[in-house]
Amino acid sequence: MQNKTIIVTGAAAGIGLATSLRFARAGTRVLGLDRNPAIVDICREIPNFTGISCDLTDSAKISATLNNLGADNIDGLINNAGINPYPSSLPDTSETVWLKILETNLTGTYRITKAVLERMNRGGTIINISSILALSGARKNAAYAATKGALVSLTRAMARDHGPAIRVNCVCPGAVQTDMFEEYLNRCDDREQERDRIRRSLPLQRLGKPEDIAEAVFFLSSDSASWITGQVLVIDGGDSA
Numbered sequence: 001m002q003n004k005t006i007i008v009t010g011a012a013a014g015i016g017l018a019t020s021l022r023f024a025r026a027g028t029r030v031l032g033l034d035r036n037p038a039i040v041d042i043c044r045e046i047p048n049f050t051g052i053s054c055d056l057t058d059s060a061k062i063s064a065t066l067n068n069l070g071a072d073n074i075d076g077l078i079n080n081a082g083i084n085p086y087p088s089s090l091p092d093t094s095e096t097v098w099l100k101i102l103e104t105n106l107t108g109t110y111r112i113t114k115a116v117l118e119r120m121n122r123g124g125t126i127i128n129i130s131s132i133l134a135l136s137g138a139r140k141n142a143a144y145a146a147t148k149g150a151l152v153s154l155t156r157a158m159a160r161d162h163g164p165a166i167r168v169n170c171v172c173p174g175a176v177q178t179d180m181f182e183e184y185l186n187r188c189d190d191r192e193q194e195r196d197r198i199r200r201s202l203p204l205q206r207l208g209k210p211e212d213i214a215e216a217v218f219f220l221s222s223d224s225a226s227w228i229t230g231q232v233l234v235i236d237g238g239d240s241a
């Protein structure tokens with residue numbers, strides 16, 4: 001991945017940050033987008049990593065960002081930004097919340113992917129960060145699970161539309177210790193008991209680290225995965241085994 005250019009969305013924290021650092025360490029030029037303006041400072045001292053404040057709900061900002069960066073010749077796009085505020089069953093999900101989750105997780109992915117595709121080199125790769133909740137049922141996560149399922153379907157559809165020039169794959173993480181996971185724990189009666197319950201339920205007996213996902217994303221983006229497209233890789237400590 002040396003001397004290549006990739007875009008990572010949601011690069012200021014968690015899986016997006018770990019993934020950005022993994023590529024930057026390998027000599028990839030990383031353009032990290034995040035709605036959190038702190039992204040600019042977070043990567044200021046890190047070689048090969050440029051942070052840009054950009055919210056995926058803002059089409060005009062996405063176009064302006066790519067134009068300002070002169071971001072042509074993109075080799076990779078990691079669609080990582082995602083939200084899961086107010087997890088709830090469908091009847092308990094207001095239309096406002098439903099649309100808000102779709103706006104970032106699905107329409108945001110559509111917007112940035114469409115803009116980047118015009119600038120992507122032959123041999124480029126797209127990785128969509130979905131979730132284990134796309135594949136296995138989980139209570140009180142209707143809107144989030146729906147968006148993550150859509151990313152799996154989008155991956156397969158795009159792999160057929162854009163091969164052989166561009167490979168498109170999907171990663172489905174299980175429980176990974178990030179701000180999003182901590183927010184989930186905060187909603188539980190006893191957060192440490194719940195953390196331990198999840199950990200002990202996994203065949204590998206530990207929660208995921210953002211770096212566990214970053215390694216897989218790096219592999220799928222590299223030439224080592226040159227015959228892999230349209231696939232869904234579950235990384236969940238064996239939860240779905």
Ligand SMILES: NC(=O)c1ccc[n+]([C@@H]2O[C@H](COP(=O)([O-])OP(=O)(O)OC[C@H]3O[C@@H](n4cnc5c(N)ncnc54)[C@H](O)[C@@H]3O)[C@@H](O)[C@H]2O)c1
Nearest residue numbers: 010013014015034035055056081082131175176178179180
């Ligand atoms: N942590 C987990 O257990 C887990 C499990 C399965 C899937 N995922 C998925 O992995 C991805 C990363 O999750 P995480 O746990 O690192 O989350 P996180 O909340 O720690 O980080 C997400 C980042 O995305 C940014 N972001 C959110 N909305 C944005 C928008 N509209 N525009 C630009 N940036 C935006 C946030 O500012 C934040 O920096 C998400 O798509 C999430 O759904 C996480």
